Amino acid sequence: MKKLINNPENVVRESLEGVADAHADILRVNYDPNFVVRTDAPVRGKVGVISGGGSGHEPMHGGFVGFGMLDAACPGAVFTSPTPDQMLEATKAVNGGAGVLHIVKNYTGDVLNFEMAADLARAEGIEVEAVVTNDDVAVQDSLYTAGRRGVGVTVLAEKITGAAAEQRRSLKEVAEVCRKVNAQGRSMGMALTSCTVPHAGKPTFELPEDEMEIGIGIHGEPGRKRMKIASASEIAEMLTKPIIEDLPFKSGDEVLVFMNGMGGTPLIELYLMYNEVNKILSGHGIKATRRLIGSYITSLEMAGCSVTLVKLDDELTRLWDAPVKTPALRWGI
Amino acid sequence: MTISRDAVLEWLKAFAVAIETQKDYLTQLDSEIGDADHGANMTRGLKACVEALPSVADKDIGSVFKAVGMKLISTVGGASGPLYGTLFLQMATTSNGKLELSLAEWVATLEAGINGVLTRGRANLGDKTMIDALSPALVALKTAAANGASLSEALRLSAEACAAGRDATIPLVAKKGRASYLGERSAGHQDPGATSSAIMLQTIAEVWGKA
Numbered sequence: 418m419k420k421l422i423n424n425p426e427n428v429v430r431e432s433l434e435g436v437a438d439a440h441a442d443i444l445r446v447n448y449d450p451n452f453v454v455r456t457d458a459p460v461r462g463k464v465g466v467i468s469g470g471g472s473g474h475e476p477m478h479g480g481f482v483g484f485g486m487l488d489a490a491c492p493g494a495v496f497t498s499p500t501p502d503q504m505l506e507a508t509k510a511v512n513g514g515a516g517v518l519h520i521v522k523n524y525t526g527d528v529l530n531f532e533m534a535a536d537l538a539r540a541e542g543i544e545v546e547a548v549v550t551n552d553d554v555a556v557q558d559s560l561y562t563a564g565r566r567g568v569g570v571t572v573l574a575e576k577i578t579g580a581a582a583e584q585r586r587s588l589k590e591v592a593e594v595c596r597k598v599n600a601q602g603r604s605m606g607m608a609l610t611s612c613t614v615p616h617a618g619k620p621t622f623e624l625p626e627d628e629m630e631i632g633i634g635i636h637g638e639p640g641r642k643r644m645k646i647a648s649a650s651e652i653a654e655m656l657t658k659p660i661i662e663d664l665p666f667k668s669g670d671e672v673l674v675f676m677n678g679m680g681g682t683p684l685i686e687l688y689l690m691y692n693e694v695n696k697i698l699s700g701h702g703i704k705a706t707r708r709l710i711g712s713y714i715t716s717l718e719m720a721g722c723s724v725t726l727v728k729l730d731d732e733l734t735r736l737w738d739a740p741v742k743t744p745a746l747r748w749g750i
Numbered sequence: 751m752t753i754s755r756d757a758v759l760e761w762l763k764a765f766a767v768a769i770e771t772q773k774d775y776l777t778q779l780d781s782e783i784g785d786a787d788h789g790a791n792m793t794r795g796l797k798a799c800v801e802a803l804p805s806v807a808d809k810d811i812g813s814v815f816k817a818v819g820m821k822l823i824s825t826v827g828g829a830s831g832p833l834y835g836t837l838f839l840q841m842a843t844t845s846n847g848k849l850e851l852s853l854a855e856w857v858a859t860l861e862a863g864i865n866g867v868l869t870r871g872r873a874n875l876g877d878k879t880m881i882d883a884l885s886p887a888l889v890a891l892k893t894a895a896a897n898g899a900s901l902s903e904a905l906r907l908s909a910e911a912c913a914a915g916r917d918a919t920i921p922l923v924a925k926k927g928r929a930s931y932l933g934e935r936s937a938g939h940q941d942p943g944a945t946s947s948a949i950m951l952q953t954i955a956e957v958w959g960k961a
Contacts, residue, residue: 494827496785498827498828498831499827500825500826500827501823525926526827526828526829526831526832529870529871530823530827530831532870533870557933562925562930562933563927563931566931617786634931638931639931
């Protein structure tokens with residue numbers, strides 16, 4: 418294992434200390450329990466929006482704390498859900514009297530820990546709603562599994578929902594916007610290489626030099642199939658086709674295209690892939706009207722990408738365009 | 751015969767030791783169908799619980815269970831933290847204010863805990879989870895109590911049923927948790943949560959049943 422670390426045990430803490438100093442104009446970091454929170458929290462009369470999950474997916478979620486997006490984020494250990502005491506303290510810190518929304522990725526650990534936190538917060542008199550994102554079409558959704566995983570849509574939902582909260586909409590309305598983004602969004606990812614969790618010290622899975630994993634999860638969970646490496650246009654087809662068929666996206670739809678890097682893939686390849694995806698969309702009469710290209714929901718140093726499409730309407734487009742000021746996303750300000 | 755508060759404290763320490771001893775085994779089971787952290791997470795959580803015990807050592811059993819539950823929730827992480835945490839928090843509701851538990855009271859306490867896990871995790875029998883070990887343990891405990899078995903005999907039968915339930919998870923296809931993503935590929939592997947639950951009931955039988 419070759420990593421820029423001192424001690425695997427201290428990776429999360431020492432990284433948070435860097436975040437706190439680098440972005441002191443936007444956020445502060447609370448330790449024990451760990452959470453990242455806007456400097457101006459709680460914002461009176463505004464719904465607080467928080468999220469959280471295992472570390473190792475940076476910039477998600479801490480990099481999305483700031484005006485127009487998240488009020489707070491709770492980082493767990495690498496690839497391990499944070500605990501309810503973190504979410505409870507973060508919920509209290511961002512409660513401006515209008516209630517708090519929890520945005521939760523559909524992983525059993527995340528869901529259970531956030532549910533406990535919501536119970537504890539309600540017991541303290543704070544109104545809490547939760548929206549669980551589950552956009553990964555690589556996982557068959559059925560009564561017989563934990564359901565689809567929450568992946569790329571989470572980033573877009575945090576931006577759009579944060580904008581709705583900034584307009585002082587009610588908790589119910591803000592949650593409704595978040596559910597709408599999730600309902601109209603689908604994702605699929607792939608890996609070219611594995612990743613190494615610092616305290617594990619060895620790659621999460623083995624992937625031969627000439628193979629790739631289609632449908633990979635953001636913790637290196639197995640996907641739909643392992644196969645020989647293909648061209649970018651073929652990979653774009655393998656990722657985009659199941660997404661289009663699933664919603665389904667139809668001719669005439671306007672979409673937000675999120676071409677995400679898994680952490681170890683350069684921007685030159687992400688733009689090349691975006692171009693391939695765009696060609697496929699055009700072929701279906703689907704129009705990309707907004708885009709996000711870069712590594713925003715990552716799996717440590719894994720090479721690979723994911724594609725997320727969200728069907729847009731005027732409301733979602735306006736909320737996407739609204740000003741945002743966070744370490745990782747910043748425009749209109 | 752009853753279960754004293756000191757016996758409860760002694761059991762929690764024994765449970766922590768047994769989990770640490772089996773840490774690598776639990777992690778190995780979890781790496782086959784989960785995310786390879788069950789051994790490390792449970793060891794870390796129970797260690798924190800044992801460190802917190804002196805602060806509640808003179809309190810009632812409910813206070814001890816509540817402190818353990820809160821500690822597990824804040825230190826274990828993953829799905830096991832909320833599930834084991836809920837088990838202890840719910841066990842605290844029926845043991846609140848008590849300095850000792852009769853067999854009948856232990857039955858009610860374990861039942862409250864397991865019902866909490868069922869509500870929190872929404873798992874059914876046969877989903878390849880800790881419930882597949884805990885539910886048979888409760889049934890055996892209840893049956894033994896109804897048949898007039900002694901405390902130690904009832905605890906032994908309960909631990910045996912728990913171990914049998916753990917073994918019975920091997921052929922099951924997981925329907926909850928991260929293992930469910932593997933579908934049919936999860937069959938043939940023993941569930942790590944059912945395994946740690948069997949360790950829990952085994953240490954109970956050993957510590958509370960010895961007197």
